Amino acid sequence: MSPEEKLDPLPDSFILQPPVFHPVIPYVTTIFGGLHAGKMVMLQGVVPQHGHRFQVDFQCGCxxxxxPDIAIHFNPRFHTTKPHVICNTLYGGCWQAEARWPGLPLQRGASFLILFLFGNEAVKVSVNGHHFLHYPYRLPLSRVDTLGIFGDILVKAIGFLNINPFMEGGREYPVGHPFLLKSSRLEVPCSRALPQGLWPEQVIIVRGLVLQELEDFTLSLRDKSGHIPVTLRASFTDRTLAWIYPWRRKKLILAPFLFYPQRFFEVLLLCHKGGLKLALNGQGLGATSLDQQALERLRELRISGSIKLYCVHY
Incomplete structure (x- = not known):
């Protein structure tokens, strides 16, 4: 894409904020588009061995x-006899009544994954995949536009995500998977085995960043014979997104084109009895047909293109 070429205008709901890796603490950043019900913020890091306390503040300004007012103040404390978490709200320079949760599931020297899921009336917080607390809003969520992280904490990654559009009303924290994994390097092209094929309610999650070198982005599903029943392809030459079937059959997906240089993306594929449902950046975009036997025969997920991968989960 040439410097003078402009990006296609996108609805705000399609734009996701890129993740942040290894920020220096204290760290303060703007939350693109503010907070709203259905949005999630994921924090991946480590508590230092001699850490006393840290805080995550969702602020009304910076x-x-x-x-600034602080709508949600999340404050784990490790230096007391009984480690605990304090939540509170700062309004007009004055702290309100504290809410306290004992049984802190964070430990000094240990890694953690904290997920803040914002609902209509309260924020739910999970730690390492388990629900820990919910804190009712005392200030309007629409006022929050800034994230601040302070204290004794080593942050590996911060992710800004939308709730899984296929699972609302189901699992509380459906896509809280880490961006950084110790055990694997996500090099491109990337191949992942599907030993049991795909089954109903299984979700494939792919998150990444488009690089400057523009090559078509493809996500292919292959069976054990090497056949490719279906491929999801984003073409940079004509800026289209499509399902590609055997014998070059193509079905265009009507949606804004998201795959531009230095733009973050999230692809979700939900397996169901009739095939695969697709969502991009949290927005459902319909489905493609694939019978259950074909889904069960799939044995490989392959991803290629000019992208940097942050997360592949299924």
């Missing part, structure tokens, strides 16, 4: 003077 000024130093006067101090």
């Amino acid at each position: 000024s130093l003077q006067p101090r």
